[in-house]
Amino acid sequence: MSRAAADSGAAAGERPGPASPGRRGRPRSAAADSAIIEAVLRLIEDGASIGELSMERIAREAGVGKATVYRRWPGKSALMLDVMRSLDVPGPLLDGTSVRDDLVSLLEFLRRRGLGKRSSALLRTLVSHVRAQPELWAEYHDTVVRARREALLGVLRRGVANGEIRTDRDLETVADLFVGPLLARALLHEWQELPESLPADIVDMVLEGVRPAAPEATAPEVTMVEVTVADTRTAENAVPDTRAADTAAGRTPRHGKGLGVKDARPGTPCAHGPV
Incomplete structure (x- = not known):
């Protein structure tokens, strides 16, 4: 049988499509x-x-x-690659204003995918086949996996630029910290539903660990003044000597130049009254 005849016979078993009524076969x-x-x-x-x-x-x-x-x-391998792609759905549209909110949106997308038991089970079967074909796996990784990864890394780079994420952290590792717990929960606890709070919990915990430390409060400076013996003598000399004036006025002179209340003996008269 000729190839044209085989193609014609193959086309005869196909489902009807949008071909024009007057055309034989189908496009x-x-x-x-x-x-x-x-x-x-x-x-x-x-x-x-x-x-x-x-x-x-x-x-x-x-x-x-x-x-x-x-x-x-x-x-068959090329067909399996397209079957895997068919299970993929577009990622979320990110608002771009809040690093935290965008990270939660990306993880929520992964959580919802994990809830799709059919696609999860089929993907595991297909991945095991395609990974054995290095060229096909590289193509799937470049066209599907890398695009998702880049979306996550883009949000993290924005977090570094605006000061929400430390500059000394490897962003590939930080990305794994966000995705890893979700994948581990989905793979190791298949019988459990992924809770709605999981994406936000993961994001908040990881961000707390990679956020720059708050600057420490600085204590006010205290200036220490050294007081020497000479300083005390100068201060003593600045006090007026009232002994001569006391004698002329008929008052008992105070004991010592610049004698203060604390230096007077009990009962000794002074300018401040009896002590």
Whole structure:
């Protein structure tokens, strides 16, 4: 049988699409892509391993011809890569005004993905297959994983620029501190729901650890004045000698120049009265 005849027979088993009524066969369409990808997901959910899937079996499950599958994907690994991409959904739109709020939004997005049991289970199965193909894994990482990582790192860089995050911290490690607890909870405690408060709790705890320390309050300076013996003598000489005036006035002279209340003996008259 010629290739054209095979293609014609393959097209005959496909679902109707947006082709014009007068045209034979059908053009490549998004409907066929979706049918094939959904067929792979159903087969995996039904317990089939990636190794057990053949292009023929996938085509049969999708209700299309094998040639239709091969026109879109050269082999099974390339198809599995697109199946993985189909499970990915766009990340959140970040407000860009609050580092904390943007971090909570990113982690909330991951939390909601973790609640999707179907996509989580399928991704684990598909990742184990694609990771065995270094080129395919690199392509998936560059087109899906890296974009998410860059969104998180972008928020952290903004936090460093505005003083909310210390400048001496490695941002790749800080990013792991945000994502790690969420992934650990999802993988190690699959039977437990991820609480709604988890993203905010993680963000607040990590930010507390990477936030710059508040400047210490400085105590006011105290100036120490050294007082010498000479200083005390100068002060004593500044006190007037009242002994001669006391004698002329008929008063008993006070004992000693500059005698104060504290220096007088009890009962001794002085200018301040009896002590």
